[in-house]
Structure formats: structure tokens, C-alpha cells
Amino acid sequence: MQHTTATAQEEQKIQELMKAPFPVTLSTVAKALQTTELEAAAKMPEGVVSFVSGNVAERFDEIWAELAQWEKATLFIVHDGHVFEIQGKLHTGKRARGYYNILAKDAVIGGHLRYEGIAACAFTNFPFMGRESLAVQFFNQAGEVSFSVYVGRENHQLIESVREAFFAAQSRFCSKLE
Numbered sequence: 455m456q457h458t459t460a461t462a463q464e465e466q467k468i469q470e471l472m473k474a475p476f477p478v479t480l481s482t483v484a485k486a487l488q489t490t491e492l493e494a495a496a497k498m499p500e501g502v503v504s505f506v507s508g509n510v511a512e513r514f515d516e517i518w519a520e521l522a523q524w525e526k527a528t529l530f531i532v533h534d535g536h537v538f539e540i541q542g543k544l545h546t547g548k549r550a551r552g553y554y555n556i557l558a559k560d561a562v563i564g565g566h567l568r569y570e571g572i573a574a575c576a577f578t579n580f581p582f583m584g585r586e587s588l589a590v591q592f593f594n595q596a597g598e599v600s601f602s603v604y605v606g607r608e609n610h611q612l613i614e615s616v617r618e619a620f621f622a623a624q625s626r627f628c629s630k631l632e
Contacts, residue, residue, distance in 0.1 A: 455505040455574040460487075460497040468498060477583050480591060480599055481532070490597030495576050506575040507629035510592075514554060514569035515546075520623045521590060522546045524616045526606030529563050530589070532599065541606065571595060577624040586612060588620045 460468060467486045471478045484494035495503045506513065521527060522544040531538040542562035547555045553566040574593040581587060588605040605616045 455492070455496060455576070457498075457500055457503070457505075458493070458496045464497055472502075472580060475584070478580070479582075480578070491591075491599050492574055492593045492597035495574075495578070495591065495593075498578075498580070502578065502580045504577045504624055504628035506577070506627045510572050510575045511570050513575075513627070514567075514572060515549065517575060517590070517623075517627060518544070518554065518567075519546050520619075520626070521603050524606060524619050526608075526613055526616060527563075528604040528606060530602040530604060544603065572600065573597070575627075577620070577628055585610070588612065588617060590620075590623075 464487050468483060471483055471486060480491040480495055483498065484491045487494050487497065489497075495505075506517065510517070525543065526541065527544050529538075529540045529542075529544075531540075540563050544563055545556050545558035545561045547557060547567075549555070549569070552568065552570060554569045555566050556564045558564065571594050572592050573595045576591045576593070578589050578591055579587075590603045592600050592602065594600045605620050606613045
């Protein structure tokens with residue numbers, strides 16, 4: 455996935471949303487631009503959104519393994535307007551029957567991820583309610599965010615070691631020439 459140039463009107467809407475006093479997500483931006491979340495992400499400034507290079511389905515294990523090294527993350531799943539936030543340590547899994555299966559016995563966050571359905575992945579860095587917010591967004595074929603993995607927090611502050619790991623992973627996975 456590559457960045458696309460936003461129109462002047464779209465850029466103005468994006469800038470207004472980035473300064474908004476209410477929670478702003480890629481979904482909020484997509485609604486304002488009347489587009490998909492993936493297309494909205496592509497129109498965001500490059501310092502705000504960085505896309506993983508290469509085939510994300512092929513790289514999924516590598517990306518997930520990196521996130522599983524973080525001491526704490528928050529998995530966000532938005533479905534039918536409901537928002538699920540699950541905090542804990544991610545665990546690695548293995549591919550079988552079209553899924554990436556996370557089956558660790560002590561896993562708080564487990565399940566079966568359809569890695570072949572992931573069309574794009576982006577590292578995002580934009581404020582949420584005035585606070586720094588860092589996430590890895592996984593997009594489906596329809597351009598919607600399937601799920602997101604946010605840098606973990608303690609006492610409302612990003613965990614510094616996880617924050618550093620996020621930027622290291624972003625540098626590793628995202629092309630400088632998008």
C-alpha cells in the first residue's frame with residue numbers, strides 16, 4: 455500500500471480531526487472523507503501512517519512475532535459498533551488450515567486469525583483524546599480495520615519499552631519510499 459495525495463479539502467478535514475477534542479480513529483477520518491479506512495489511512499500524512507512493505511499475508515507471522523515481544527499490548531476489535539479492548543501480552547502461533555492459530559495455554563489474547571484476509575498493515579501515530587497513541591492496524595480486503603494492536607499503557611502512559619519497540623518495528627517493516 456502506498457500513500458496517496460489528499461485533496462486540499464481532504465487535507466483540511468484531516469488536520470481538523472487531528473486537533474479535535476473528541477476521540478478520533480481511522481474510522482472517524484474515513485467517515486469524514488467518505489471513503490474506506492484504508493483509503494483514509496493512505497491520505498494521512500506520512501509521519502502519521504506508515505504502511506508495511508511487501509505482501510502482508512506472507513509477512514504476517516514475522517509481524518505478529520514482533521508484536522508478541524512487547525510486554526503489554528491492547529488488542530482492539532470493533533464490530534457492529536461495539537469496541538472490544540483486550541489488554542495483555544500477545545503470543546506467537548502457527549499457521550494451519552488458513553489461519554494463524556494462537557493457542558498458548560496461558561494466553562489472555564488467543565484465537566485464530568485469517569492472515570490471508572489481511573490486505574494491508576499500517577503503523578499509526580496520532581493522538582487519541584490529546585494523548586500519544588501508537589497502533590498497528592490490520593486491514594481486510596474491503597479496506598476496513600479488522601483489528602488493531604495498540605502499544606500498552608500503565609497509569610495512562612505508554613510503556614516506554616513498548617513505545618521504543620513500536621518505532622523499531624515500524625522502521626523494520628515499513629518502507630521508507632512508500
